[in-house]
Ligand SMILES: NC(=O)C1=CN([C@@H]2O[C@H](COP(=O)(O)OP(=O)(O)OC[C@H]3O[C@@H](n4cnc5c(N)ncnc54)[C@H](OP(=O)(O)O)[C@@H]3O)[C@@H](O)[C@H]2O)C=CC1
């Protein structure tokens with residue numbers, strides 16, 4: 001879908017690596033200028049500093065002839081999110097597409113799960129999607145030319161995970177958020193949808209999938225015959241961002257190679 005997003009400005013959260021990075025590159029390949037969100041943790045115990053990763057994403061987008069800007073913000077922090085959106089509008093001249101991709105999933109047993117971990121996963125995954133969607137929607141409404149809000153939910157919105165009692169409710173919540181905000185934003189020409197990726201190889205599941213048995217099990221359940229890659233998610237997101245999807249709102253699109261339907 002080369003060029004379908006020419007003249008559009010997009011913000012992708014959590015775009016320093018993984019699925020968000022793939023989406024940022026996909027939107028740029030379709031013609032959009034892209035703001036690349038990343039998060040610098042306050043100290044190493046909260047994660048690594050991925051400043052170098054985000055610089056390489058910006059460079060790749062610029063090499064396609066598109067404008068790109070790196071915007072640092074913790075998506076769970078309302079003031080930081082609103083400042084980020086202001087910065088995007090200043091840098092790119094507006095905002096037409098928001099993709100909520102930032103997310104965390106520190107696997108943990110349910111019985112010993114600390115409240116703080118539950119709160120942090122909800123803050124980044126669900127509160128972050130709310131804050132970014134609200135800030136972006138305010139700009140889109142003021143601009144008066146419609147817009148697109150697309151959230152990366154998950155197959156985990158539909159099924160459980162034994163080590164993911166904190167995570168799966170956030171992914172169900174993210175899709176539910178898109179359904180609810182599709183209603184007030186529809187009259188402004190802003191569509192709100194979610195994509196539900198299945199098993200996509202990124203840093204988020206690197207440790208979990210280091211177990212060869214688990215990897216073989218997952219591979220065996222996917223009718224398409226392989227795990228997903230970030231670029232597999234980018235195509236459906238570009239579609240939802242494109243004029244072709246103008247009448248699609250409040251929808252959820254599984255992007256899982258058939259994993260969900262393959263019970264036996
Ligand atoms: N991989 C999979 O199988 C699936 C993933 N998903 C979802 O896809 C999304 C992306 O995950 P994936 O690419 O796999 O994971 P990665 O761990 O590779 O990437 C996570 C991204 O989120 C960013 N991030 C984390 N915390 C924050 C924060 N507080 N503020 C801003 N950005 C933050 C990271 O930024 P930084 O580099 O700066 O730390 C990074 O760019 C998540 O929402 C996840 O739930 C859904 C279904 C399947």
Ligand SMILES: C[C@H](O)[C@@H]1OC(=O)[C@H](O)[C@@H]1O
Pocket residue numbers: 105153154155156161171197198199200204205208
């Ligand atoms: C992090 C997991 O491996 C991954 O995230 C999801 O949302 C998928 O359902 C997988 O569980």
